[in-house]
Amino acid sequence: MDATDHLKASLEAAVALANATGAESNQGRAREALDQATVEAVLRLTTNQPLSIDEVAVGEFATGGEQIYRALVLLAEEETDAAASALNALLASTRAAPMLRRHPESAWHLHFASEGVSVATGWLAEFGTAAAMLLGSDELDRLRSCAAGRCDNIFLDATRNHRQRFCSTACQNRTKVAAFRSRGTQT
Template sequence: MQATDHLQASLQAAIALANSFGSAERQGRPAVPPDAAAVDAILRLTTNRPPAVDPADYAIGGKTLYDALGSLPAVDRAVELVNALLKDTKAAPQLTRDGGAPWHLHFGSPDDANGWLAEFATAVATLLGSDEAERLRRCGADRCDDLFLDSTRNGNQRFCSTACQNRAKVAAHRARARTS
């Protein structure tokens, strides 16, 4: 999928928002619901000036994105959920820019949660409509439900983070040591 920087940032933010509201366990620990600062940090992946944030405004959309992305490789189910979110948010393309930044496409008002959810749903829809959807994966580590977009050249990334990769390697090493 050839993506603009803004679209790529929106997709990364969509995945981060989905993980924040959908994962039961993250990096070996029970997931905690995101606070306003966590949601604000996710929105800052795409812009320098997110609106005032109330995590409750993003909870349903974040969970829907997680369910959609988590249903892959069942693309039909993912598309059904994303299409419903696009309809609910009334995603409508418009060109916007912040300060001196270049013009870029937004799919709702960047001043409210519904606009951000429309933006993220559109980024996910773009992924689902491309030949890169298989690069969206669930972390291979035990006790981590996070989703991630494999950005490696050969497409063989298995873990969402170095922390999960290290935990998996240590667990495998200990398992081998017990059987020796």
């Protein structure tokens, strides 16, 4: 695994959690309450392994995800000072402290939280660290807000030409259909 692959996966998971907790509209639909299955799906983006999260952790993820969403929206709007303050608050609340750890039968790897914090706090520290590293990188311009109506999602532009406008094909298609219908009613 490339060293930056883990960071990319953590950043993608941070964006997914942020959208699941902070976006009022998600691809044309009202946001649903965060549930255990959604949190587990977000965590699989980083580990590719099934993880089990309890209901208490879901509440912690919801609160932290909202914080991450606010910070990422500020970054997408190029409000870097305000985003840095929001991320610093999240990192302080999670007691983010990068440390190498090794679990039985695994290689050394980097954790982003202090010993003794909850599972959710540890993941939120990792996601906050990934978002903070994005702020300090040349890739910051890849963070965007979806251009579709009724979608408040943020996303990472994965295109070569940096021109992605929508978080998903569904949002792109909805926008194209709405424009087509609008042109049809004007004639």
